Amino acid sequence: MIELIDTTSSAIAAEFVRARTRAGSPAMGMVMTLVVVVDEDDAEAAMRVARQAAHEHPARVLGVIIGDGRGHGSVDAEVGIGAGWSGETALIRLSGEVTRHPESVVLPLLLPDSPVVAWWPTDAPEDPAADPLGALATRRITDSASATKARTLALQRQCASYTRGNTDLAWTRLTPWRALLAGALDQQHLTVTGALVGAERHNPSADLLAGWLGSRLKVQVERRATDGPGITEVELETRQGPIRLDRPDGRLATFSSPGRPDRPTALRRRDLPALLAEELRRLDEDEVYAEVAEHVLHAQKERA
Amino acid sequence: MTWRNPLRDPRDRRLPRIAGPCGLVLFGVTGDLSRKKLMPAIYDLANRGLLPPGFSLVGFARRDWADQDFAQIVHDSVKEHARTEFREEVWEQLSEGVRFVSGSFDDADAFERLRATVDELDAARGTDGNHAFYLAIPPGSFGTVAQRLKQHGLADAPDGSWRRVVVEKPFGHDLESARELDRALGEVFPEDSIFRIDHYLGKETVQNILAIRFANSIFDPVWNANYVDHVQITMAEDGGIGGRAGYYDGIGAARDVIQNHLLQLMALVAMEEPPAFDADSLRLEKEKLLSSIVLPRRLDLTTARGQYVGGWAGGAKVPGFLEEEGMPAGSTTESYAAVTLHVENRRWAGVPFYLRTGKRLGRRVTEVAVVFKRAPHLPFSAGSTEELTQNAIVIRVQPDEGMTLRFGSKVPGTALEIRDVSMDFAYGGSFTEASPEAYERLILDVLLGDPPLFPRHREVELSWQILDPVLEAWARKGTPDPYPAGTWGPESADAMLERDGRAWRRP
Numbered sequence: 040m041i042e043l044i045d046t047t048s049s050a051i052a053a054e055f056v057r058a059r060t061r062a063g064s065p066a067m068g069m070v071m072t073l074v075v076v077v078d079e080d081d082a083e084a085a086m087r088v089a090r091q092a093a094h095e096h097p098a099r100v101l102g103v104i105i106g107d108g109r110g111h112g113s114v115d116a117e118v119g120i121g122a123g124w125s126g127e128t129a130l131i132r133l134s135g136e137v138t139r140h141p142e143s144v145v146l147p148l149l150l151p152d153s154p155v156v157a158w159w160p161t162d163a164p165e166d167p168a169a170d171p172l173g174a175l176a177t178r179r180i181t182d183s184a185s186a187t188k189a190r191t192l193a194l195q196r197q198c199a200s201y202t203r204g205n206t207d208l209a210w211t212r213l214t215p216w217r218a219l220l221a222g223a224l225d226q227q228h229l230t231v232t233g234a235l236v237g238a239e240r241h242n243p244s245a246d247l248l249a250g251w252l253g254s255r256l257k258v259q260v261e262r263r264a265t266d267g268p269g270i271t272e273v274e275l276e277t278r279q280g281p282i283r284l285d286r287p288d289g290r291l292a293t294f295s296s297p298g299r300p301d302r303p304t305a306l307r308r309r310d311l312p313a314l315l316a317e318e319l320r321r322l323d324e325d326e327v328y329a330e331v332a333e334h335v336l337h338a339q340k341e342r343a
Numbered sequence: 344m345t346w347r348n349p350l351r352d353p354r355d356r357r358l359p360r361i362a363g364p365c366g367l368v369l370f371g372v373t374g375d376l377s378r379k380k381l382m383p384a385i386y387d388l389a390n391r392g393l394l395p396p397g398f399s400l401v402g403f404a405r406r407d408w409a410d411q412d413f414a415q416i417v418h419d420s421v422k423e424h425a426r427t428e429f430r431e432e433v434w435e436q437l438s439e440g441v442r443f444v445s446g447s448f449d450d451a452d453a454f455e456r457l458r459a460t461v462d463e464l465d466a467a468r469g470t471d472g473n474h475a476f477y478l479a480i481p482p483g484s485f486g487t488v489a490q491r492l493k494q495h496g497l498a499d500a501p502d503g504s505w506r507r508v509v510v511e512k513p514f515g516h517d518l519e520s521a522r523e524l525d526r527a528l529g530e531v532f533p534e535d536s537i538f539r540i541d542h543y544l545g546k547e548t549v550q551n552i553l554a555i556r557f558a559n560s561i562f563d564p565v566w567n568a569n570y571v572d573h574v575q576i577t578m579a580e581d582g583g584i585g586g587r588a589g590y591y592d593g594i595g596a597a598r599d600v601i602q603n604h605l606l607q608l609m610a611l612v613a614m615e616e617p618p619a620f621d622a623d624s625l626r627l628e629k630e631k632l633l634s635s636i637v638l639p640r641r642l643d644l645t646t647a648r649g650q651y652v653g654g655w656a657g658g659a660k661v662p663g664f665l666e667e668e669g670m671p672a673g674s675t676t677e678s679y680a681a682v683t684l685h686v687e688n689r690r691w692a693g694v695p696f697y698l699r700t701g702k703r704l705g706r707r708v709t710e711v712a713v714v715f716k717r718a719p720h721l722p723f724s725a726g727s728t729e730e731l732t733q734n735a736i737v738i739r740v741q742p743d744e745g746m747t748l749r750f751g752s753k754v755p756g757t758a759l760e761i762r763d764v765s766m767d768f769a770y771g772g773s774f775t776e777a778s779p780e781a782y783e784r785l786i787l788d789v790l791l792g793d794p795p796l797f798p799r800h801r802e803v804e805l806s807w808q809i810l811d812p813v814l815e816a817w818a819r820k821g822t823p824d825p826y827p828a829g830t831w832g833p834e835s836a837d838a839m840l841e842r843d844g845r846a847w848r849r850p
Binding site for chain 2 (some may be wrong): 068157181201211214215217218219220221222224225226228231244255256290291294299300302303305307308317325326327
């Protein structure tokens with residue numbers, strides 16, 4: 040890692056080239072730029088997750104810490120290329136006036152032509168697409184479940200400001216659940232008459248799962264509060280009996296369906312690098328998420 | 344009215360395809376293939392959430408084991424060889440469905456017990472009558488096992504379910520024996536229930552050949568005889584035959600590798616664009632290409648074969664082919680084979696394809712090199728282009744998966760000196776970390792009933808038709824030429840290309 044104090048984007052870019060040459064391999068195999076917008080306290084952990092995800096998707100990872108906006112503007116950076124992984128990283132700290140223009144620092148550092156992804160590991164802007172850094176990105180990843188402020192409203196706000204390219208890790212967490220439920224109906228062609236999702240009281244993923252089931256199956260979905268961890272049960276009611284997934288311990292679920300024996304199914308809660316890697320695999324618009332976001336908003340309005 | 348699953352949406356591409364309820368019956372559980380590849384691949388599939396709840400694995404072998412003993416074998420092989428992290432809950436899901444049936448291939452009682460086990464799984468695990476039989480056993484036993492499966496009603500699928508059989512290469516040792524094998528399996532299973540595994544076709548880099556050729560516009564215009572000088576397809580191994588003398592003697596490099604892997608690679612590199620990417624279109628194009636392959640007239644001048652002799656390879660002292668344990672003295676089986684093939688169609692007329700494979704070569708590598716003609720006119724002095732050879736696109740299949748483009752560039756600091764440089768795309772950097780082992784993909788495809796990556800019997804027969812005259816010519820006359828272990832093959836192979844004014848690339 041090379042520390043650059045009171046620096047500029049072009050100095051950071053030059054350091055990237057120098058670091059690659061020093062490592063003896065001037066070739067670039069990177070497929071995207073990943074901009075991580077984070078607080079000082081969470082920066083180290085977030086950069087670690089980004090690096091792990093970059094194993095699968097070699098990326099230039101730019102961590103951006105927007106500091107105190109008072110006083111004279113200053114840009115400091117730690118620049119390095121990965122030891123043990125294929126990519127580059129810069130952790131950039133902004134303070135003073137420049138905190139209001141972070142895009143001016145990031146824009147010159149984007150890799151040519153390739154996709155740009157912005158990720159807010161904790162608190163995200165209310166409208167990520169309108170955010171100056173979010174506007175640079177083609178993919179904007181938020182995580183309503185790890186918001187620290189206004190937690191109960193986080194998902195609501197992300198759904199309301201949905202723009203093509205937005206996605207939320209609370210949605211990513213659902214993929215294995217959704218795959219099993221869709222698989223269940225592939226096997227038994229049953230008509231679902233009602234549904235239930237049981238989870239911790241505050242759990243954006245459970246809200247999205249209820250939204251998905253509601254929008255796809257056109258049935259009322261009951262939301263039951265349990266002690267967790269995370270989502271603990273899903274039930275689809277059919278005239279032949281219930282299709283159920285029970286996961287009391289956050290790792291092993293029991294799958295039951297009408298007329299079939301109960302079967303254990305591994306369904307572990309996934310860690311952040313795995314979620315981020317899944318998110319980076321497809322960078323086109325997620326239309327299904329868009330519909331679910333709308334459904335969640337609509338359901339909220341009706342309740343209000 | 345056809346049923347539409349309301350939870351499925353073609354736009355929802357996050358959702359993986361999970362196989363329906365089913366089980367796998369594994370014959371030959373004690374072999375290397377089962378322990379090092381199949382069992383770990385099954386675990387990795389389960390870990391990725393791609394196996395159905397209730398998936399069951401039945402082992403069949405002549406061992407005095409209980410279910411738990413077999414489960415322990417699977418557990419150990421998974422722990423040692425699985426690609427993904429070992430997780431207790433995944434193992435719990437899998438292990439509940441592990442069963443073992445003890446018996447030999449001609450033991451009627453054992454197959455009756457197998458039938459009872461399969462029925463029990465349908466009831467207790469909900470496998471719904473869907474079972475695949477994986478024959479990881481010598482091809483000589485395929486017929487016996489297939490007949491037994493038929494006699495005990497295991498090959499007949501109850502209504503609405505399926506029975507499939509999976510076999511590994513070698514698919515015979517010549518055209519005649521391949522046909523016999525097909526008859527043995529074909530009497531019991533319909534052709535679309537027979538899955539022949541060529542694990543090379545499950546590799547991401549091999550599938551990528553099609554992506555590179557048909558998703559880009561910059562390669563297609565030069566992918567023909569107007570620009571291509573010749574193509575070299577190499578599969579080299581640095582290891583010897585080890586303890587496999589019994590299998591290898593009488594088979595040899597050409598039957599073991601050229602007939603299946605290399606001809607399949609050649610088909611993918613040379614075939615025309617299929618109208619769609621479904622199984623039938625792909626196979627049709629491959630069959631078309633294979634049926635337009637012809638051998639040169641003088642096989643003695645256009646093929647080469649060899650046997651390694653003892654020496655030093657990679658810093659270790661290694662025995663020669665004939666000194667390997669269990670190898671009969673005077674064996675004329677080749678450990679190195681090279682052939683020249685021509686394709687009689689408009690795209691490739693006049694472009695030779697050189698295929699080579701061998702054991703104890705310089706290093707382990709599989710690649711396809713498309714070598715281009717020299718520029719028709721060079722406006723430089725002869726001296727300045729002395730070190731410029733031919734442009735080439737190299738598709739590196741393994742290891743170090745990726746692609747290399749070789750072209751001429753000016754050497755900095757000289758007046759005008761032009762030399763070859765390489766531009767690399769390393770798959771290893773982009774995308775591979777999570778790329779599944781070939782067997783994962785292929786086993787999942789068997790369970791899903793998705794056949795594009797499995798060669799059909801017509802392809803197998805065409806491949807033998809190409810190779811049989813070479814094998815016959817070799818059997819009639821001469822013996823393999825010796826080559827020192829750890830080198831790039833016998834001199835006769837170099838001479839074979841020199842006659843055409845070309846040289847093998849050092850891969």
